[in-house]
Amino acid sequence: MCEYKTSSNSVEIISADYFDPEQIFTCGQCFRWYEQPNGSFTGVAHGKVLNVEKRGKNIVFNNCNEQDYLKIWKNYFDLERDYGKIKKGLSADPIIKDAVLYGSGIRILRQDFFEALISFIISANNNIPRIQGIINRFSALFGEKLEYNGDVFYAFPKPEALDGIKESDLAPLKSGYRAKYIVSAIKSYLRGEIDQKAISEMSAADAQKALCKISGVGPKVADCILLFSFGKFDVFPTDVWVKRVMGELYGCDEKDARETGYRIFGDNAGIAQQYLFYWRRAQ
């Protein structure tokens, strides 16, 4: 999976297995990637602009040198994980088989913690176009300016750039009642109240409890952060769509969806959730 060749300003992964840019970037796990006229995707993560292009069986990372590939993108795209094995295990359950097949090229991105924290707080009771707009305005206001192919991009703001921020400073975001949660989360982050290393070593249940102490972070947002930033696969982010699909496929009550998913899918609950979410939303 990690065989690659480098060119002047790009890295090409040879025979990339289970890597479909369209599915990865539109399955709902991230908010800052946009499809280009040629079908590739451009986005910003970890302070860099990247373009991802599918070329036959290969995947090309444009605007990328070998060092960035090894230090940033290889980890970001979770390239060391064997998704074939995971999917084989999940597909033993005939009920989820179609969903796994449908989202066959999904990979779980390993996103920056601070970005995931703020982004998923914003996502609460919100819709995707608005979430993207709010995050873009936030980045344009406080993030580093970047350029690629003559276009301007903004990195997600670094926490240090947000020191002393007030709720009124966020008015241009139009994030509504979430503004106070954003400010509160930034402050507790800057005060060092969130021990990232400790959370990464906790069980999923303990980690969820720890994150829920942050105002604006509830069980669902916490699970999203644990899955999409910490790479904890034994969580089951349960939003309205997942509640819906779990009821339809497994006959459970909506309030038991999370517990049911965790029980059935165990260590692969997180990726199972993503297959189910992506499949159900496409219907």
Added chain:
DNA sequence: AACCAGGTTATAA
């Protein structure tokens, strides 16, 4: 006009 969208929080039974 009323309702909805990747939920969370505050309040009450």
Added chain:
DNA sequence: TTATAACCTGGT
């Protein structure tokens, strides 16, 4: 411990 209402904003 489990249920219900209120919540910014923008689109239908």
